[in-house]
Amino acid sequence: MRFEQIQQKAASAWSEFTDPGRPRILVGTGTCGRAAGAGEVLQAIRSHAPQAGLEARVYEVGCLGLCYAEPLVELSGPGLPRVLYGGLAPEDVPGLLRDYYEHGDLRPDLALAVMEGDSLEGIPTFKDHPMMAGQVRIVLRNCGLIDPGNIDHYIARGGYAGLARALAMAPQQVIEEVKRSGLRGRGGAGFPTGRKWEFCRNSPGDRKYLICNADEGDPGAFMDRAVLESDPHSVIEGMAIAAYAIGAGEGYVYVRAEYPLAVQRLQEAVRKANEYGLTGDDALGSGFRFHVRLKQGAGAFVCGEETALLASLEGKRGMPRPRPPFPAQKGLYGRPTNINNVETLANVPVILSRGSGWFAAHGTEASRGTKTFALAGKIVRTGLIEVPLGISLQKIVFGIGGGIPEEKRIKAVQTGGPSGGCIPAELLRMPVDYERLTEAGSIMGSGGMVVMDEDTCMVDIARYFVEFTQSESCGKCAPCRLGTKHMFGILTRISSGEGRPQDIELLEEIAEAVKLGSLCGLGQTAPNPVLTTIRYFREEYETHIHDKKCLSGVCKQLVTFQVNEQKCKMCNVCKENCPANTIEGERKKTPYKIVQSGCTKCGICFDACPFGAIEVV
Amino acid sequence: MEENLDGIFSQYAGERGELIPILQDVQRAVGYVPGAAMTQTARFLRIPESAVYGVVTFYAQFHLTRQGEHGVKVCQGTACHVRGGRRILRAVEKKLGIRSGETSEDYRFSLERVACFGSCALAPVMVVDGKVHGRMTPQKAVRVLEALE
Numbered sequence A: 001m002r003f004e005q006i007q008q009k010a011a012s013a014w015s016e017f018t019d020p021g022r023p024r025i026l027v028g029t030g031t032c033g034r035a036a037g038a039g040e041v042l043q044a045i046r047s048h049a050p051q052a053g054l055e056a057r058v059y060e061v062g063c064l065g066l067c068y069a070e071p072l073v074e075l076s077g078p079g080l081p082r083v084l085y086g087g088l089a090p091e092d093v094p095g096l097l098r099d100y101y102e103h104g105d106l107r108p109d110l111a112l113a114v115m116e117g118d119s120l121e122g123i124p125t126f127k128d129h130p131m132m133a134g135q136v137r138i139v140l141r142n143c144g145l146i147d148p149g150n151i152d153h154y155i156a157r158g159g160y161a162g163l164a165r166a167l168a169m170a171p172q173q174v175i176e177e178v179k180r181s182g183l184r185g186r187g188g189a190g191f192p193t194g195r196k197w198e199f200c201r202n203s204p205g206d207r208k209y210l211i212c213n214a215d216e217g218d219p220g221a222f223m224d225r226a227v228l229e230s231d232p233h234s235v236i237e238g239m240a241i242a243a244y245a246i247g248a249g250e251g252y253v254y255v256r257a258e259y260p261l262a263v264q265r266l267q268e269a270v271r272k273a274n275e276y277g278l279t280g281d282d283a284l285g286s287g288f289r290f291h292v293r294l295k296q297g298a299g300a301f302v303c304g305e306e307t308a309l310l311a312s313l314e315g316k317r318g319m320p321r322p323r324p325p326f327p328a329q330k331g332l333y334g335r336p337t338n339i340n341n342v343e344t345l346a347n348v349p350v351i352l353s354r355g356s357g358w359f360a361a362h363g364t365e366a367s368r369g370t371k372t373f374a375l376a377g378k379i380v381r382t383g384l385i386e387v388p389l390g391i392s393l394q395k396i397v398f399g400i401g402g403g404i405p406e407e408k409r410i411k412a413v414q415t416g417g418p419s420g421g422c423i424p425a426e427l428l429r430m431p432v433d434y435e436r437l438t439e440a441g442s443i444m445g446s447g448g449m450v451v452m453d454e455d456t457c458m459v460d461i462a463r464y465f466v467e468f469t470q471s472e473s474c475g476k477c478a479p480c481r482l483g484t485k486h487m488f489g490i491l492t493r494i495s496s497g498e499g500r501p502q503d504i505e506l507l508e509e510i511a512e513a514v515k516l517g518s519l520c521g522l523g524q525t526a527p528n529p530v531l532t533t534i535r536y537f538r539e540e541y542e543t544h545i546h547d548k549k550c551l552s553g554v555c556k557q558l559v560t561f562q563v564n565e566q567k568c569k570m571c572n573v574c575k576e577n578c579p580a581n582t583i584e585g586e587r588k589k590t591p592y593k594i595v596q597s598g599c600t601k602c603g604i605c606f607d608a609c610p611f612g613a614i615e616v617v
Numbered sequence B: 001m002e003e004n005l006d007g008i009f010s011q012y013a014g015e016r017g018e019l020i021p022i023l024q025d026v027q028r029a030v031g032y033v034p035g036a037a038m039t040q041t042a043r044f045l046r047i048p049e050s051a052v053y054g055v056v057t058f059y060a061q062f063h064l065t066r067q068g069e070h071g072v073k074v075c076q077g078t079a080c081h082v083r084g085g086r087r088i089l090r091a092v093e094k095k096l097g098i099r100s101g102e103t104s105e106d107y108r109f110s111l112e113r114v115a116c117f118g119s120c121a122l123a124p125v126m127v128v129d130g131k132v133h134g135r136m137t138p139q140k141a142v143r144v145l146e147a148l149e
Helices: A003-018 A031-035 A038-051 A090-102 A151-156 A161-167 A171-181 A193-202 A223-230 A232-246 A260-275 A306-313 A342-354 A356-360 A393-400 A434-439 A458-472 A478-495 A503-517 A521-525 A528-547 A573-577 A604-608 B016-030 B035-045 B049-058 B078-082 B085-096 B138-146
Strands: A024-028 A057-061 A073-077 A080-085 A111-114 A209-214 A250-255 A280-283 A288-296 A337-341 A370-377 A383-388 A410-415 A421-424 A448-453 A561-563 A614-616 B070-075 B109-114 B126-128 B131-133
Touching: A003 A151, A003 A161, A024 A038, A031 A038, A031 A223, A031 B131, A038 A057, A038 A090, A073 A090, A080 A090, A151 A232, A151 A260, A161 A232, A161 A342, A171 A193, A171 A232, A171 A342, A171 A356, A193 A232, A193 A337, A209 A232, A209 A306, A209 A342, A223 A232, A223 A260, A223 A342, A223 A370, A232 A250, A232 A260, A232 A288, A232 A337, A232 A342, A250 A260, A250 A306, A260 A288, A288 B016, A306 A337, A337 A342, A342 A356, A370 A393, A370 B078, A383 A393, A393 A410, A410 A458, A410 A528, A421 A528, A448 B078, A458 A478, A458 A521, A458 A528, A458 B078, A478 A503, A478 A521, A478 A528, A503 A521, A503 A528, A573 A604, A604 A614, A604 B085, B016 B035, B016 B049, B035 B049, B070 B085, B078 B085, B085 B109, B085 B138, B126 B138, B131 B138
Parallel strands: A024 A057, A209 A250, A209 A337, A250 A288, A370 A448, B070 B109
Antiparallel strands: A024 A073, A073 A080, A080 A111, A280 A288, A370 A383, A410 A421, A410 A448, A561 A614, B070 B126, B126 B131
16 A cells, blocks of 8 residues: 555544544543543443443543543533543543533533633633643654554554655665754663664664664653553654664564553554554565564663663673673674664654754754653652753743642752752753753753652652662672662661761762763763762751751651641551550540650551651651 | 473574563463473573573562462652652551562462552552552552452
């Protein structure tokens, strides 16, 4: 089939989807949606709609990014506006369907946005929704708007047109186009994508590989998961274009086993792309041959590192090796290999279909385009966002994210996961681009952004990340294996009240050594959380070491638990749960009391109290 | 325990690069990777048993011992940590009477701590038998477990 015919077929499938001539209900069933109960809501809709005499078409779609308001449902119908509803429970369904479809009541109390046309009854349009204002969606162009299992939807919205254009160009022209766009690797390091492709293209060898790194291991990051679940074809198309440019006939997606839904959607997408002749032995009749296979990771953070990933694909322990030779020279099975991250590849089809000029118009001089971020932690609107590079953290946290809950004060924003750093509140006006984040001691990273408020202890955060990296260190090189372990030991000592006066200097010294001496990115960046917290929050370390106090009330050994007599309902739960038998009191007689001499500071009473009457001072 | 793994091996060509997918299939079928299965896999791929053992112990996904009927995973990713993931883990450990990495004596439950499920927007989260439960509190987590009993 010629591409024009594929597009025509897709267009008719799309119009059937957008205007089925009857009520249409979309339910967001990405992993986040499901965790918030989208499965139950979907079931309620499927069972209730026929009872209510609604002959509705019900579709499952991906993630719109408004994760804080999950589960999300969009209602529409002939002559009715497309309205998005959030925070639904199964018991809301009958009432909502009746009000919307029978009484013409848009239920502004439950509505989030009008998806198409003007605002109605005080419900804002989707692009004016406070979480959407300031966002530019290139990578997330289809997320939540199409049925991810339906390749026609992807094609009807401009999909595979980039591949069709690329196949009509010479591979070197494709590389030039990507170079002109200014696209840089979105996996963390920010290396220019076009140049990376060129290295691989110019490496001698008749057999080359293209790998999509979907081993999104940074805790606090879920951008790639959302893209793979909600728009898998954008990644497959990006892979096909990259493979054509570098001259690879085989591609692998190395995807985390912790993402079962993404794996399932990818498998389906690979099969469909082959069936449509967009990949396979003769892609779009061009003679270009490209086959994609899936490999599931087995739970090792270090496999996000390129050479470790290659070892893992070859069936070995995922341990990195020195570079050079670079993967572009000697990669998978010793052959030239190009590895790009999910988000990088999802940008590529748009660069080809809309042109490098269009893409480069977004972002800043050195950081073109947009970046997705996973907004999480102590922030009102958590979710998945995409913003032009160069936007300030202030706008992200307080505009898009809606600020900090419970009127608490912001303390820091953590970017780049365990390889990144904590950027203090004073630097919130800083523009988000590769260079500025590096200057501040952090990195862009893959896009995790965790907001921390005054209740977060920065020593504890440093300890948390180093605990993670020391347990994920593969153990091959000594600086990383031993250095992370020692830093973890010192941080544990500080947070348990046994810090020594020279500990901060010792930490800095070890951190520098680990940074300089480690073999791969994991070790080279592991000290970043320690160094940035010392740089910006040194006084917190000093209070822990010299005054033996944790002012955020996090480090258990440095706090005292006590019962607030006003809040205590004398229910006996704390006493029942106390493993040290050090809580006194009698049910319904007098407020309970913790006898401090026996308290082991385990915190169980704090967790067990149903009334929040146990306080940390 | 001697498992018949021929059904699994028949799906593969016997190349080294297939080691991890084979082990994943074994674990799916048996519930963990028993010693005998490692021996058989090594023979099938014509590689040393030590190489198979090295891979099994390197990756967090593989279990060397029989797992409980219900797999409970408590997320300790950054977002979950900041929002009290440690308290969830503590409550679950207390409820099940086992520490993370352990299986209860009656083989009803296995408990693991996991670095991130990518459901950070709903932190803190817990995954029970593959289903993600978001916005947990220690009390809610205990109720989720009680519902299984």
